[in-house]
Amino acid sequence: xxxxxxxxxxxxxxxxxxxxxxxxxxxxxxxxxxxxxxxxxxxxxxxxxxxxxxxxxxxxxxxxxxxxxxxxxxxxxxxxxxxxxxxxxxxxxxxxxxxxxxxxxxxxxxxxx
Amino acid sequence: xxxxxxxxxxxxxxxxxxxxxxxxxxxxxxxxxxxxxxxxxxxxxxxxxxxxxxxxxxxxxxxxxxxxxxxxxxxxxxxxxxxxxxxxxxxxxxxxxxxxxxxxxxxxxxx
Numbered sequence: 001x002x003x004x005x006x007x008x009x010x011x012x013x014x015x016x017x018x019x020x021x022x023x024x025x026x027x028x029x030x031x032x033x034x035x036x037x038x039x040x041x042x043x044x045x046x047x048x049x050x051x052x053x054x055x056x057x058x059x060x061x062x063x064x065x066x067x068x069x070x071x072x073x074x075x076x077x078x079x080x081x082x083x084x085x086x087x088x089x090x091x092x093x094x095x096x097x098x099x100x101x102x103x104x105x106x107x108x109x110x111x112x113x
Numbered sequence: 114x115x116x117x118x119x120x121x122x123x124x125x126x127x128x129x130x131x132x133x134x135x136x137x138x139x140x141x142x143x144x145x146x147x148x149x150x151x152x153x154x155x156x157x158x159x160x161x162x163x164x165x166x167x168x169x170x171x172x173x174x175x176x177x178x179x180x181x182x183x184x185x186x187x188x189x190x191x192x193x194x195x196x197x198x199x200x201x202x203x204x205x206x207x208x209x210x211x212x213x214x215x216x217x218x219x220x221x222x223x224x
Contacts, residue, residue, distance in 0.1 A: 045211050
């Protein structure tokens with residue numbers, strides 16, 4: 001059963017702590033993405049990766065970090081430098097980055113207390 | 114800099130009628146447009162797409178229209194069903210660049 005998994009679905013952290021959100025796909029897609037969704041706003045791109053061991057910043061990369069050591073995995077770390085980390089985080093993947101729809105995971109809701 | 118705009122945050126229609134969701138964009142270099150559907154607490158799912166060489170694409174009850182001169186696209190759902198109630202996002206991209214999403218329109222289809 002191919003797809004994208006994100007874990008956990010809900011995550012709570014204390015302010016000042018780093019937290020890593022998991023994203024795994026078994027679709028054999030080359031490209032992977034992280035988005036953030038806030039109420040009343042569209043999806044904003046944090047980071048994306050077109051190939052293993054390579055990634056680029058999106059519009060709102062400050063306070064976040066990623067790695068792409070394996071094709072199927074693209075974890076996102078929300079660092080203490082992110083000023084407003086409470087949000088719904090979505091991971092996606094696509095075959096390539098051009099003329100290809102993205103497949104999304106179920107999302108992780110992060111709440112920083 | 115919001116390059117993709119969905120100016121209607123919500124839309125309510127009666128079951129069986131047509132739903133029309135609108136989207137405007139500012140970047141004339143966008144050449145690929147998509148619509149996604151999203152239920153609460155889930156990730157968006159791809160619905161339909163259109164490339165800039167076309168002005169219409171149809172898939173069952175869903176049709177997307179693209180007006181390049183007006184930088185406007187719309188999604189028509191006919192006939193609307195209660196299960197279509199969700200948030201709809203339009204998205205646009207150019208070349209290898211990242212995709213830009215609108216803020217979404219919440220569609221409610223009343224039985």
